[in-house]
Amino acid sequence: MKGSAYIVGAYEHHTRHAPDKSVAQLHAEVAKGALEDAGLSREDVDGYFCAGDAPGLGPLSMVDYLGLRVRHVDSTDTGGSSYLVHVAHAAQAIAAGKCNVALVTLAGRPRSEGSSGTQPRHWGPNLPDAPFEAPYGLVTTNSYAMVAMRHMYEFGTTSEQLAWIKVAASHHAQHNPHALLRDVVTVNDVLESPMIADPLHRLDCCVVTDGGGAVIVARPEVAKSLERPLVRLIGAGEAVKGQAGGRLDLTTSAAARSGRIAFEEAGVTPADIRYASIYDSFTITVLVQLEDLGFCAKGEGGRFVADGNLIAGVGRLPFNTDGGGLCNNHPANRGGMTKIIEAVRQLRGEAHPAVQVKNCTLALAQGIGGQLGTRHGAATLILERV
Amino acid sequence: MTGRKIPAPQPNAEAKPFFDAAAEGRLLVKFCAACGSYHHYPRAICPHCFSERTEWREAKGTGTIYTYSILRRGVPAPYCIAYVTLDEGIAMLANIVDCDLDAVRIGQRVKVVFKPTEGGPPVPMFAPL
Secondary structure (H helix, E strand, O other), X not given: OOOOOEEEEEEEOOOOOOOOOOHHHHHHHHHHHHHHHHOOOHHHOOEEEOOOOOOOOOHHHHHHHHOOOOOEEEOOOEOEOHHHHHHHHHHHHHHOOOOOEEEEEEEEOOOOOOOOOOXXXXXXXXXXXXXXXXXXXXXXXXXXXXXXXXXXXXHOOOHHHHHHHHHHHHHHHOOOOOOOOOOOOOHHHHHHOOEEEXXXXXXXXXXXXXXXXXXXXXXXXXXXXXXXXXXXXXXXXXXEEOOHHHOOOOOOOOHHHHHHHHHHHHOOOHHHOOEEEEOOOEHHHHHHHHHHHOOOOOOOHHHHHHHHOOOOOOOOOOEOOOOHHHHHOOEOOOOHHHHHHHHXXXXXXOOOOOOOOOOOOEEEEEEEEEOXXXXXXXXXXXXXXX | OOOOOOEOOOOOOOOHHHHHHHHOXXXXXXXXXXXXXXXXXXXXXXXXXXXXXXXXXXXXOEEEEEEEEEEOOOOOOOEEEEXXXXXXXXXXXXXXXXXXXXXXXXXXXXXXXXXXXXXXXOEEEEEEO
8 A cells, every 4th residue: 555645635724713604614615625735626536535523424415515426435433533544544445446536524613612621522322431431520631631640650741841742832833824822832831821630731732623624635646647746645554542441551542553553664763754743632642642653762752842842943853833733723623634734734845934844755644533541543644755 | 529410320231230239339340250350341241352251240449549630620610530440450430539639649549439420320439548
């Protein structure tokens, strides 16, 4: 599969608040945006990918709404990591001859609909873990907070170190005119923001935004016929991790496996990566993934992220140069799509000049879906500019 | 736990014996006779070895806090969620109650207590020993 597909189109919706649009409409708008970016038309699309944010019966509803004529659909849902999985599955489908041009869309309106990381989500009576978790007030924030608390206990990670992740994201977001939060913040600003779920402060948490994004994955012949820089998928990995029947290990994520698979396929190492999009639902999410992907050793994440090491032009590993989920955008409460899009911008040399990584030939995009504190999926993509 | 209403668990058939026992003040865990391991949350088929030879056992009811967090915003009152590693060696999600939440620590020893829910069976929680 290596090298069998290219990302030829990428588009992030400019909105962060869309009370007057429908979710299906946002899906259509990002689909149009990605096709225009690629220089393709709707009629070129013969594969369609979406996840649980798509209304109704996913591809059935959306293919009809969008007026697509496709011969391959995939509605794999691994939460916020779904769209990275979709890119990998699209590459597999292309290699298998099942489609030539795959459209992947994400959109949602959690801000307009009043979604909050301190309120429980309801998944229905058949969920096997629900009777053992719902009574205890498990929500998104305290789930990730338990990971942070354990990481601090095992490795001495501090709130100041976690805060550096938000500080770096804010340094990037100041240059993004569409970012929800554009003010540069300091470590002290993070520590002095209200405690949400110990040890995570408000500024350790991502934003809640309406919006969406889309990418187009195409076979090499199609990619080379277009007048866009060539961004090739050279490695992909996916993994799922949970509570293991009570044999809990919260300080290592499924990114350890998804990353290993992707790096092996690509034949590169973390030291080769020039830019990394790292899923940032919370600051701790970034720290755990950086360790698990091998950018530093397990337990060293706090020291790795401190002192601006993730800031473009300053540190060793520029990350989330759009401002990430922490400052820019987290549409549909699913941050995987925007991770892919900023990696594509970097590889094309189309990031904001203030954050563009020089000679960015190799990038990684990393997603997490679900909750690190209970069950989650991880997906890793390694992309190169040809 | 003052201020937070505890939502009733909605046990399915597989989970019902756990909550029937909780109503009697007993904490059950699943043990697999094939691989000799405990697991939680309870399943009919062992998640470790995939055997059907699982059986309910009464847990000692004591354990150690593996990790925790106190939710302070967007809720009627702060509450503490935690994973407690039971002395049987498996972790279960619960709340830490009947104590000063700001004094909760990883590694702290705790014992099970049962707390009423809103119109459902009581659920196990933990208080410092």
